[in-house]
Amino acid sequence: MPRLLxxxxxxxxxxxxxxxxKGLSIDPRExxxxxxxxxxxxxxxxxxxxxxxxxxxxxxxxxxVLVNVWATWCPSCRQEHEQLLRIAQDNKINIIGLNYKDERxxxxxxxxxxxxxxxxxxxxxxxxxxxxxxxxxxxxxxxLDAQGVVRHRHVxxxxxxxxxxxxxxxxxxxxxx
Amino acid sequence: MLxxxxxxxxxxxxxxxxxxxxEFKDKDKELRFHELSADMRCxxxxxxxxxxxxxxxxxxxxxxxxxxxEADKSDTEIVDYMVARYGDFVLYEPRFNxxxxxxxxxxxxxxxxxxIVVIWLTRSRNNKNAENTEQVPELDAKQEKALQQLLNKDKxx
Amino acid sequence: MIxxxxxxxxxxALGFSFILAVIPLYGAATLxxxxxxxxxxxxxxxxxxxxISFICLGYAFANDDFSVQYVANHSNSQxxxxxxxxxxxxxxEGSLLLWAFILSGWTLAVSxxxxxxxxxxxxRVLGVMGIxxxxxxxxxxxxxxxxxxxxxxxxxxxADLNPLLQDFGLIVHPPMLYMGxxxxxxxxxxxxxxxxSGRLDAAWARWSRPxxxxxxxxxxxxxxxxxxxxxxxxxxxGWWFWDPVENASLMPxxxxxxxxxxxAVTEKRGVFKSWTLLLAIFAFSLSLxxxxxxxxxxxxxxxxxxxxxERxxxxxxxxxxxxxxxLTLYAFKAPNVKSESSFGWLSREMLxxxxxxxxxxxxxxxxxxxxxxxxxxxxxxxxxxxxPPYFNALFVPIMSLLALSMGISGAARWRxxxxxxxxxxxxxxxxxxxxxxxxxxxIYGDGFNFRVFLGMTISTWVIATTAKEFKDKFRNANSIxxxxxxxxxSYYGMMLAHVGVAVVAIGITLVSTYSExxxxxxxxxxxxxxxxxxxxxxxxxxxxxxNFTADEGTIEVTLEGEPVVTLYPQKRHYTVxxxxxxxxxxxxxxxxxxxxxMGEPLGDDGAWAIRVHYKPYVRWLWLGGLFMALGGIxxxxxxxxxxxSTGEVAHA
Numbered sequence: 001m002p003r004l005l006x007x008x009x010x011x012x013x014x015x016x017x018x019x020x021x022k023g024l025s026i027d028p029r030e031x032x033x034x035x036x037x038x039x040x041x042x043x044x045x046x047x048x049x050x051x052x053x054x055x056x057x058x059x060x061x062x063x064x065v066l067v068n069v070w071a072t073w074c075p076s077c078r079q080e081h082e083q084l085l086r087i088a089q090d091n092k093i094n095i096i097g098l099n100y101k102d103e104r105x106x107x108x109x110x111x112x113x114x115x116x117x118x119x120x121x122x123x124x125x126x127x128x129x130x131x132x133x134x135x136x137x138x139x140x141x142x143x144l145d146a147q148g149v150v151r152h153r154h155v156x157x158x159x160x161x162x163x164x165x166x167x168x169x170x171x172x173x174x175x176x177x
Numbered sequence: 178m179l180x181x182x183x184x185x186x187x188x189x190x191x192x193x194x195x196x197x198x199x200e201f202k203d204k205d206k207e208l209r210f211h212e213l214s215a216d217m218r219c220x221x222x223x224x225x226x227x228x229x230x231x232x233x234x235x236x237x238x239x240x241x242x243x244x245x246x247e248a249d250k251s252d253t254e255i256v257d258y259m260v261a262r263y264g265d266f267v268l269y270e271p272r273f274n275x276x277x278x279x280x281x282x283x284x285x286x287x288x289x290x291x292x293i294v295v296i297w298l299t300r301s302r303n304n305k306n307a308e309n310t311e312q313v314p315e316l317d318a319k320q321e322k323a324l325q326q327l328l329n330k331d332k333x334x
Numbered sequence: 335m336i337x338x339x340x341x342x343x344x345x346x347a348l349g350f351s352f353i354l355a356v357i358p359l360y361g362a363a364t365l366x367x368x369x370x371x372x373x374x375x376x377x378x379x380x381x382x383x384x385x386i387s388f389i390c391l392g393y394a395f396a397n398d399d400f401s402v403q404y405v406a407n408h409s410n411s412q413x414x415x416x417x418x419x420x421x422x423x424x425x426x427e428g429s430l431l432l433w434a435f436i437l438s439g440w441t442l443a444v445s446x447x448x449x450x451x452x453x454x455x456x457x458r459v460l461g462v463m464g465i466x467x468x469x470x471x472x473x474x475x476x477x478x479x480x481x482x483x484x485x486x487x488x489x490x491x492x493a494d495l496n497p498l499l500q501d502f503g504l505i506v507h508p509p510m511l512y513m514g515x516x517x518x519x520x521x522x523x524x525x526x527x528x529x530x531s532g533r534l535d536a537a538w539a540r541w542s543r544p545x546x547x548x549x550x551x552x553x554x555x556x557x558x559x560x561x562x563x564x565x566x567x568x569x570x571x572g573w574w575f576w577d578p579v580e581n582a583s584l585m586p587x588x589x590x591x592x593x594x595x596x597x598a599v600t601e602k603r604g605v606f607k608s609w610t611l612l613l614a615i616f617a618f619s620l621s622l623x624x625x626x627x628x629x630x631x632x633x634x635x636x637x638x639x640x641x642x643x644e645r646x647x648x649x650x651x652x653x654x655x656x657x658x659x660x661l662t663l664y665a666f667k668a669p670n671v672k673s674e675s676s677f678g679w680l681s682r683e684m685l686x687x688x689x690x691x692x693x694x695x696x697x698x699x700x701x702x703x704x705x706x707x708x709x710x711x712x713x714x715x716x717x718x719x720x721x722p723p724y725f726n727a728l729f730v731p732i733m734s735l736l737a738l739s740m741g742i743s744g745a746a747r748w749r750x751x752x753x754x755x756x757x758x759x760x761x762x763x764x765x766x767x768x769x770x771x772x773x774x775x776x777i778y779g780d781g782f783n784f785r786v787f788l789g790m791t792i793s794t795w796v797i798a799t800t801a802k803e804f805k806d807k808f809r810n811a812n813s814i815x816x817x818x819x820x821x822x823x824s825y826y827g828m829m830l831a832h833v834g835v836a837v838v839a840i841g842i843t844l845v846s847t848y849s850e851x852x853x854x855x856x857x858x859x860x861x862x863x864x865x866x867x868x869x870x871x872x873x874x875x876x877x878x879x880x881n882f883t884a885d886e887g888t889i890e891v892t893l894e895g896e897p898v899v900t901l902y903p904q905k906r907h908y909t910v911x912x913x914x915x916x917x918x919x920x921x922x923x924x925x926x927x928x929x930x931x932m933g934e935p936l937g938d939d940g941a942w943a944i945r946v947h948y949k950p951y952v953r954w955l956w957l958g959g960l961f962m963a964l965g966g967i968x969x970x971x972x973x974x975x976x977x978x979s980t981g982e983v984a985h986a
Contacts, residue, residue, distance in 0.1 A: 003665075003669055006664065006665040006668050006669065007665045009612060009615075009616075009661050009664070009665075010658065010661035010662055010664075010665055013619070013657055013658060013661055014658065016705075017650065017653065017654055017658075019705070019708060019709055019712050020626065020630075020632065020650055020653075020708075021647075021650060022712040023630075023632040023633075023708045023711075023712055024630060024631075024632060024643040024646045024647055024650070025643065026632075026708070026711050026712065028631075028632065028633055028634045028707070028708070028711070029223070029634055031220055031263070031264065031266055031717060032264070032716065032717065033264075034260070034261065034262055034263055034264035035262070101233070127237055131237060131238075131241060131262060132262060133262070134220075134262040134263050134264075135234075136220035136221045136234045136263070137221050137232075137233075137234060197853070197933075197943065198853045198854055198855045198933075198936075198943045199853070211851075215722075216721070216722075216723055218719045218721065222636075223634050223635060223636050223638070224575075224577055224578070224634045224635050224636055225636065226721070228570070229568070229570045229572070264716065264717060265716065265717070265718045265719070266716075266717040266718060266719050267719070268718075268719060269719050269720070269721025269722060269723055269724070270721070270723035270724055270727075271706070271718050271719070271720050271724060276710065276715060276718075277706075277718070279702075280702060280703065280706050280720065280724070281724075283698075283699075283702055284695055284698065284699040284702065284728050284732070285728075287695050287698060288691070288692070288695045288732065291691035291694070291695060292688065292691060295684070295687050295688060295691055296679070299677070299678075299679050299684055299687075300679060302673075302676060303676065303678065303679065
């Protein structure tokens with residue numbers, strides 16, 4: 001019996017190695033949204049291009065929608081802009097923009113120069129809506145279902161592959177309607 | 178690969194101590210602010226607390242803590258607010274729940290186990306030694322003689 | 335040309351390591367003297383070529399050869415020469431080369447200083463070290479060569495070294511740390527050699543001890559330097575953050591502490607052999623685990639090298655082979671170990687065993703806390719963080735128990751000691767400790783404080799019990815001077831190291847309880863007060879350094895009207911990397927530090943955000959660490975290690 005005890009260190013090490021091996025395929029800096037399967041936060045914020053218009057959750061509830069957090073100071077947002085334009089052209093789903101901690105003039109210019117893939121833009125100047133959403137750095141893209149519940153968050157540039165994955169998720173939402 | 182490398186490099190090179198000066202009238206609130214910002218993790222940085230981080234999100238969260246303290250919110254309310262938005266990741270003190278039971282209770286249990294094992298081993302070794310000393314057999318006359326012969330042989334060589 | 339020579343030398347070194355890994359071990363197994371004799375020259379050859387490789391990399395840095403990728407990524411023509419050379423270990427590839435180089439250095443040292451060692455033992459020890467070297471040099475050549483080139487087009491100038499690393503700390507901290515990490519491979523090799531040979535008497539403990547003590551001392555010195563460097567470099571006045579990389583160095587040190595004590599008992603009393611063998615394997619395994627954690631990208635840390643999972647996988651395989659192999663060997667061979675004596679349930683052996691348990695539990699606590707987020711994530715249960723609140727909460731109680739036990743162990747006799755005897759020895763130190771613990775917070779602070787009471791009591795306890803034990807040595811001595819010279823360097827080393835523990839405990843207790851800090855907006859002419867000192871901000875001006883420009887503030891410090899010091903914190907802007915760095919200005923003292931840092935400029939009136947820290951007894955942290963390291967080094971000056979050689983190494 002004591003002889004078997006001597007194998008305990010080896011056994012413990014092997015189980016540890018298993019976890020270390022699994023750890024190699026996990027990105028420790030990727031943070032899943034704390035709002036998954038929870039409703040999108042309530043808000044009353046002005047629109048970017050029409051400062052007199054106040055937006056709220058009611059403006060996009062009814063069908064699935066993508067909320068894209070972006071800013072002019074974010075270089076990666078520039079990178080994903082083309083892909084967003086393509087998604088908008090596809091017309092499968094609306095993209096709502098959340099202009100995060102930005103300057104209205106710069107953001108308006110940007111959209112005018114590069115094109116506007118967004119149905120409308122929420123002008124979150126102070127970043128308070130972003131905070132309620134759990135945003136920690138642009139760009140981030142949220143997928144909401146028809147009831148306004150957060151179903152998925154993608155952190156980083158939206159690529160063609162990302163869009164493919166999102167499309168699968170959107171389809172599943174449509175089936176469950 | 179290179180881009181990742183540069184990204185990581187850039188994030189470490191901007192580790193300068195930027196701190197905002199929050200004016201607290203209440204000394205107690207100031208202390209709570211320091212504690213809360215030290216015990217919460219910056220969601221974006223490479224393992225830094227809010228107090229030492231200059232990332233935009235860290236500054237925003239510190240601002241929010243300041244505002245909530247001035248609004249007389251309790252520590253629990255502030256912590257719950259942050260966790261609701263960023264998850265347990267943002268807490269440097271892991272919550273005490275079933276998932277983290279091993280984490281919090283493990284070391285204590287291991288210590289007890291270790292001490293028990295040590296005491297038990299020493300006890301059983303002592304008993305074994307006591308047994309052994311009792312069981313040394315006596316040599317009879319023939320064996321005694323053979324022993325002496327062997328010893329003498331050794332001395333000669 | 336030179337970088338290619340460096341790579342070629344590395345390949346040759348790999349060849350020699352591989353032969354070293356195979357031939358002497360086979361020779362020891364078959365008792366072939368000729369093959370065993372190859373171990374020493376192979377160790378020399380391995381060292382020579384790693385030295386050449388290392389020098390080639392240094393040459394590339396010194397000559398600004400930016401066609402070498404590693405040099406281009408970590409250096410710059412404007413970089414001061416001392417940092418150009420230290421940049422050799424400023425990144426993943428180069429620091430790995432340093433690792434391998436230091437390993438070959440230790441291997442050479444073992445081959446040179448092992449006159450009393452039987453040949454088969456020496457062959458096995460060097461052989462095992464050769465196995466480890468083969469693994470690491472393979473890793474270098476396969477995935478992480480520092481000699482890769484940017485050809486045909488290479489940058490005109492380099493990307494510069496990270497400003498945080500352009501500091502004296504970079505010159506000393508990594509080499510010291512690696513000397514320790516790698517040094518534990520010697521204890522490991524001795525343990526494996528003992529298991530392989532079946533020669534499990536206490537002699538291997540005697541041979542192992544000086545090597546292990548020195549490795550432990552270097553690791554402790556490395557950790558101390560790291561803490562000191564972080565304190566003045568990072569600008570926020572912290573000295574330990576329980577960051578995964580910091581923990582990766584602390585864990586082998588804790589197990590190493592258990593090991594050096596266990597080795598002492600095994601040598602003196604011939605017991606604990608099985609446990610000591612396991613500790614030797616455990617300590618080096620933690621070194622290797624640390625290498626994995628820091629370079630695989632599995633954990634997030636400000637210290638981690640930018641590495642990728644592909645490299646992580648290679649290191650994991652190395653870990654499986656080395657640790658898995660040694661633990662399997664242990665499981666099969668350890669039952670052959672027999673104790674050479676016995677001891678009672680209340681004895682010094684028993685108490686040292688209990689102290690071992692404390693130290694190992696402390697190491698496992700750190701391991702658990704560091705890896706728990708990974709465990710939870712791998713199980714799919716989300717992301718959590720484990721930080722200072724957890725580690726401090728668990729570490730402090732166990733540390734206190736250990737300190738308590740330290741005092742008792744010193745008073746206990748070998749084999750058997752009585753409760754009454756202990757009581758007599760320890761009563762006076764106990765009273766002194768409690769008295770100091772209770773009055774200190776009243777005198778120094780403003781009233782009773784449990785943390786200070788606890789910290790000061792156990793620190794005084796350790797010092798008082800050590801002093802009493804020392805004093806008792808003179809009880810039957812005829813002359814004090816004769817007795818003083820009779821006591822061995824080992825004994826003085828032990829006392830110094832134990833006092834070091836107390837000094838660190840005092841530093842930690844006082845700096846974490848009585849620190850004061852304020853972040854204030856200060857315009858030129860503004861004054862603030864902190865901990866009885868007055869700080870007056872005189873304004874900031876622009877200055878220029880070798881590869882940076884800075885805003886330098888001037889702050890005059892007075893105490894009760896008398897000027898104390900003028901401090902010049904800087905906000906540096908490094909031109910090449912285009913990054914900002916805070917250079918704190920510190921007035922260091924034995925009993926307190928005044929620490930000033932500048933944040934951001936605020937407003938047009940020349941106002942700045944200024945951070946002022948008062949840090950009492952913070953230097954005691956590093957002083958204690960220094961004491962411990964010096965204590966470890968002292969032990970190798972014992973006469974018994976300096977006996978004249980009795981001739982050649984005994985042939986089997």
